[in-house]
Amino acid sequence: MSKRLISFLDTTLRDGEQAPGNAMTPEQKLKLALMLEDAGVDTIETGFPASSHVDFLATQMISSRLKKASFATFSRTQVKDVKIALDAGGHSDRHLVMLVATGSDLHLKNKRHITREEGLAEITEAVTYAKEQGLTNIAVGIEDASRAQYDYIEAITRISIQAGANQIILADTTGYATPTSFGNLIRYVREIVGPNIKVSTHCHNDLGLGVANALEGIKAGADEIQATIGGIGERAGNTSLEQVAAFLYYKGDEYELGTTIQLDKLYKIYLTLRDLIKLEECRMQPLFGKYVFSTAAGIHQQGILNDPDTYEYVKPMDIGRERQLLVTRHSGRTIIRHLLQELGVSPSDKEINHLYEKFINHSSSCDDLITFTQKIQNELEFQTFEVGVL
Incomplete structure (x- = not known):
């Protein structure tokens, strides 16, 4: 069964970066861009060259170093912005010039103070200029399209x-959108443009629907997802690139959709991003959270030790991560028996009960297996040994 390939435009370096606390240097942007390219991202947005010298320089650096991925620049529907974008990124076929047009009457009236006709005139002038410069990839992004x-x-x-x-x-x-309303919008535009014009989604996560809306968009006929690593971005962030990529990895056959993204390379990019912008670690963020591949409940641990599929649909190794069994007061006797058997010891029920009462039943701590095994070792006076992450 052939799959329809969905492309990804990563906007971590532009939309993700413009949120408070997320600013990066050109060198940092380049580092991430090269990692994104290596992970199979189709297009990497470098920034808004007309807005700052940093974005101008980042665009120059990234555009000259990418080997496979395309790159995109962000501009207003103004000729002066397009000129600066071209000065920074050049006239290459791999340069996507993205022009942001004002979509809603609310934005036209209260932000731009222009009429619909004036907005259309801006678009015509800017796109025409870009086309006259020999550009082959010109996108018009409709801001606030959902309203x-x-x-x-x-x-x-x-x-x-x-x-x-x-x-x-x-x-x-x-x-603002819901999956139903956003899917209808994509479907409406797809019918207007036909099969030869690319249609992209760019969703924000204010109601927690960024991923759901983007997925509904591609089901309705969109070709591309614009997203960020870790879902970073203004306010509540953007569509999470890794979550959509994981959906396509696990559900692609069901929906006849595919991607070139290498899912197992994204977590390393996220760790690098976190380090660069000092991003706080979340415990339960899908795929990337501290404990999303860790379990402490005894019932779950027993199931995982018998067969990881019992409680792992998303596999940690697919995401470039490792499984961890953590020992807390919610753990049971199974984890103690497992650790002792790993050491070649066949414990009695009395020994198991003693260790459970002493180290688990009344404990408020959270131990990894190495720490917990050391406690058992000290208690039973075993010889020194090493236990790795399961």
Whole structure:
């Protein structure tokens, strides 16, 4: 069965970076960009060159070092922004110039103070200029598309393509959409543009629906997901790249969808990102949280020791991580028996009960297996040994 390949545009270095506390140097951006390319990301957004010298320099550095991935720059629908983006990234076929257009009447009136007609005129001028410069990849991203009226979405879409754009990006800028409404929006635009124009999703996570909306978007016909590592970004963040990639890895056959992303390389990128921007560690974040592949409950530990599939649908090794069994007061006698048998010891029920009462039943601590085994060793006066992570 052939799968429809979904491409990824990573916006960690632009949308992810512009959130408070996430600023990076050009050198740091380059480091992440090369790791993203190695992991199979199709397009890497370098930044907003017209906004700062840092983004201009980062774009120069990244565009000159990427070997396989395309790169994207962010611009307003203004000729001056496009000129600066081209100065930074050049006229390569691998350079995607993304122009952000104002989609909703709310933004037109209260943020931009312009009319719909003026907004369309901006798009025409900027896209036409980019096309005249010989660019082959021009995207128009419709900001606040999820709160825009369909008639204006259609007008933007048609005038963008007429001027030379070959990609339309639909942004749920404030996390307003639901999967149903966003899927309908993607489907509506797909019907307008036909099969030869690329359609992308750009979703935010204000109601926790960033991943769900993006997934509904690709089911409705979108070709690309714009996302960030760890879901970082303004306010509650963006669509999580790793979560969508994992969905395609585990559910791709069911939905006839695929990706070139190498899932097992993403956690290392996330650790690097965390280190660069001093991002706090979350305990239960899907895939990347501290304890998402750890268990302390005795019933779960017994199941995992018998067959990991009992409590692991998502496999830690698929994500580039390791399983951990942690010992707390919620653990049972099974973990003690397992550790002793690993040492070649056949404990009696009396010994098991003694160790359980002393180290587990009334404990408030959380031990990894190495620490807990040392406690047992000291108690039973075993010889020194090593126990690794299961």
